[in-house]
Amino acid sequence: MxxxxxxxxxxxxxxRVLPFLAAGLIIFLGYGLVGGLxxxxxxxxxxxxxxxxxxxxxxxVLSLSxxxxxxVMSAIYLIWSVKIADIIAQASAPLGASLTALAxxxxxxxxxxxxxxxxxxxxxxxxxxxxxxLYCGYIGLRSAITDARIxxxxxxxxxxxxLIDIPIIHYSVEWWQTLHQGASIFKFAKPxxxxxxxxxxVSMLLGxxxxxxLILCLNARAELLWRERNASWVTKLILGxxxxx
Amino acid sequence: xxxVNSIPMMVLKRDLCIYMRHKxxxxxxxxxxxIIVSLFPVAFGPLPSELNWLIPGIIWIAALLASLLAxxxxxxxxxxxxxxxxxxxxxxxxxxxxFIKTFANWLVTxxxxxxxxPLLALSFAIPSQTIIVLTGSxxxxxxxLSLIATLGVALTLTLPRGGLLLSVLILPLYMPVLVLGTAxxxxxxxGLNSSGPLALLAALTLAAILLVPLALSTLLKVSxx
Numbered sequence: 001m002x003x004x005x006x007x008x009x010x011x012x013x014x015x016r017v018l019p020f021l022a023a024g025l026i027i028f029l030g031y032g033l034v035g036g037l038x039x040x041x042x043x044x045x046x047x048x049x050x051x052x053x054x055x056x057x058x059x060x061v062l063s064l065s066x067x068x069x070x071x072v073m074s075a076i077y078l079i080w081s082v083k084i085a086d087i088i089a090q091a092s093a094p095l096g097a098s099l100t101a102l103a104x105x106x107x108x109x110x111x112x113x114x115x116x117x118x119x120x121x122x123x124x125x126x127x128x129x130x131x132x133x134l135y136c137g138y139i140g141l142r143s144a145i146t147d148a149r150i151x152x153x154x155x156x157x158x159x160x161x162x163l164i165d166i167p168i169i170h171y172s173v174e175w176w177q178t179l180h181q182g183a184s185i186f187k188f189a190k191p192x193x194x195x196x197x198x199x200x201x202v203s204m205l206l207g208x209x210x211x212x213x214l215i216l217c218l219n220a221r222a223e224l225l226w227r228e229r230n231a232s233w234v235t236k237l238i239l240g241x242x243x244x245x
Numbered sequence: 246x247x248x249v250n251s252i253p254m255m256v257l258k259r260d261l262c263i264y265m266r267h268k269x270x271x272x273x274x275x276x277x278x279x280i281i282v283s284l285f286p287v288a289f290g291p292l293p294s295e296l297n298w299l300i301p302g303i304i305w306i307a308a309l310l311a312s313l314l315a316x317x318x319x320x321x322x323x324x325x326x327x328x329x330x331x332x333x334x335x336x337x338x339x340x341x342x343x344f345i346k347t348f349a350n351w352l353v354t355x356x357x358x359x360x361x362x363p364l365l366a367l368s369f370a371i372p373s374q375t376i377i378v379l380t381g382s383x384x385x386x387x388x389x390l391s392l393i394a395t396l397g398v399a400l401t402l403t404l405p406r407g408g409l410l411l412s413v414l415i416l417p418l419y420m421p422v423l424v425l426g427t428a429x430x431x432x433x434x435x436g437l438n439s440s441g442p443l444a445l446l447a448a449l450t451l452a453a454i455l456l457v458p459l460a461l462s463t464l465l466k467v468s469x470x
Contacts, residue, residue, distance in 0.1 A: 078463065127420070130417045130420055133413065133416070133417045134417045134418075136413060137410075137413045137414040137417060140410055140413060140414075141400060141401070141410060141414060144401075144404055144410055145403055145404065146403075147403060149467060150403055150467050150468055153463065153464060153467045154399075154400045154401075154464060154467075157396070157400065157460045157463065157464060158400055158414060160460075161393070161396065161418055161460070162417065162418060164418070164421050164449070165417060165418070165420055165421065168420060168421055168424060
């Protein structure tokens, strides 16, 4: 276990994982996009606008899970001082922030024809906006502190404390009476969505996870090379003799 | 030589003594609190009694902002004076001392807000049951605010101007406190049992009392070089 956590081994192993991530991305996002945007049945009330769901829902789901991943990785970094965990947390933050912003924007575009308004200050929208602020705070704190070690610890602690907001954001639609609908997929009962819509949606979800994993992997590798730029394995790698870590 | 057990007491006395010598700065916090609350009637005119259920939310938001202002003095000055180097050299657990310092800060900046709240609430003529629950929720919640805000100061200790970033970092973390505090008051206004949110608030505060000092000492150990 310790071996994979060493930077050189992580770099080499992640090179092998990249093609699989790309393949998963193409398969799931491909099926989801084609199935969702062209073949899935339209909603009897929402007509074609329901197709926004295939973008909006994955963005919103990932915005929460990426923050959770950042929190867990931060805890791993603080407890076991695993550098890779810190790099994963750092590389995830901009992705999570962008997906949160996308979830808000796509939701707003969907809200205009369906609810008749771009924005309402209801619990789900407000809490998702606060999630965006959490990401901004995390990224801001990280970039403001110049000492890399202090920045990593401070950002990690902020991310862990921020986890207390996650249940509120997730359950906001159930705790408050809101315009936003309740959960249709992630609940203990049978999903309240037609299978013809569910399959492309689940496929889009998986596709977004692969997209996240792929970009994360590429960003983390770049960050790793930058941080380890003085290490001998990076020099060897650049000189083309391969890595023997 | 004094006993090791008296160290927390000494830290508490020293901090309170310093706060008492800077009365102006300490009194700014409750003053700020009252000013924010009084700005709402200025903006909206006297609120009709049907809108009385808004008052607990206004008071809670004022408390959040006031607690943000209050933390500037808590550990930043000590950090720049090099107090923490000394405390780190002693083998007394830094986390407990930091808890005592946060407690001292809460005594002079958080507790006054709890005491003023019933008076402020009375001036808005809200039902006595709501006033009791609101004051109780502030009593349970303000220690949590102080702990989170001190954590925010610790996060930005090494920055020359931490205050700017501090509000962006801290206010989103206040969200659960605000949600639970206002939920309790609104339930009380509707004549319902408000013990649920109050119990959750108490649980959060207890968890924070246990965990935040540990996070604070981790941060200070990294920041003090």
